[in-house]
Amino acid sequence: MDNEKQTEVKELSALQLDALKEVANIGAGNAATAFSQILEQKIDMSVPEVSILPLNEVPEILGGPDTLIAGILVKVVGDASGKILFALEEESADRLTNMLLDERLALESENKTEKIENSTLEEMGNILTNSYLNALSQMTDFSLLPSVPALAFDMAGAILEVAFLQVGHIGDYALVVETEFWNGDESIEGHFFFIPTPESLNKILAQLGVN
């Protein structure tokens, strides 16, 4: 598995980061469109920010390792394997489910409501990550298949470390794509983490013509 072709994200050049940012931009654009269609209202989206951070500083983006977040994790297999994590802080997760679900749900039993909210979030994670994957797939000509999403409500640190673990390896740096969505004056801060294996990152960069 180890060879000299592996690229650690901290070694990426400005040009390579720009290429990944372009993918993120198109992916997030697709996601916002899908979002608008589901909600039947206009959803705006910020230009994604792509950055490289030391792994142990990543939880700070989400308010620290103890902060309660919703994390939706999708595994990607195919020509370039890896993971995509869509993370929302508690407040944003609540806003998102409220936007998507009818008030009527409040009358249902608490347990059932929770189940519906969870599957709503999973579904949103599914749509957003698929939009991102589609963009990546089109730009690289790679076949990329997502798994069924898995959702966890827990501490940011606990969710992030699992997302960033690869088979027998974990890098010291993370590639972070951040996007914010909003609908009128209600904003939902969503954080996207694209976590390719080091081998996949190389393949993707090569296919984008920036290796």
Add this chain to the structure above:
Amino acid sequence: MKKIRVKMADLNVGKEDDILITSGLGSCVGIALYDPRTKVGGLAHIMLPKAPNNRKNNNPAKYADTAIRLLLDELERARASKRRLVAKIAGGAQMFKFDNANSQMQIGARNAEAVKEILKKEKIKLLAEDVGKDYGRTMEFHLKDNKVLIKTVKGEDQVL
């Protein structure tokens, strides 16, 4: 009294009434080692069971085998005696449930297993553990009395 933070893939040592804290353990395992005589203790937050031998510039605190070795060195330097050391561990959860969970997703269980094996080999007694399940944990290691407080977002705090 000092509150000393231990980030992921990191370790630290303290003494007397210090509190060592590591937050958000998911599949990672927190290892608290303590010398009751000198009240010197150390806490490590490991992410993987074993250091690969073919990778350079590795952070030893990331892996159970190399982290425990490093922690033992630092504890002895801080005047703890290895033969008096006792251990408490927490973490090793499986945070996400995938339909066809493969071994990669059960990394938490493998981490906990590896830590216990190393402790046994080093002849360090494991006094208490809170490992497995499907939620994150924060460990607060109080060096004045060797109490380890486990906090989660799911239920009440636990004392190990």
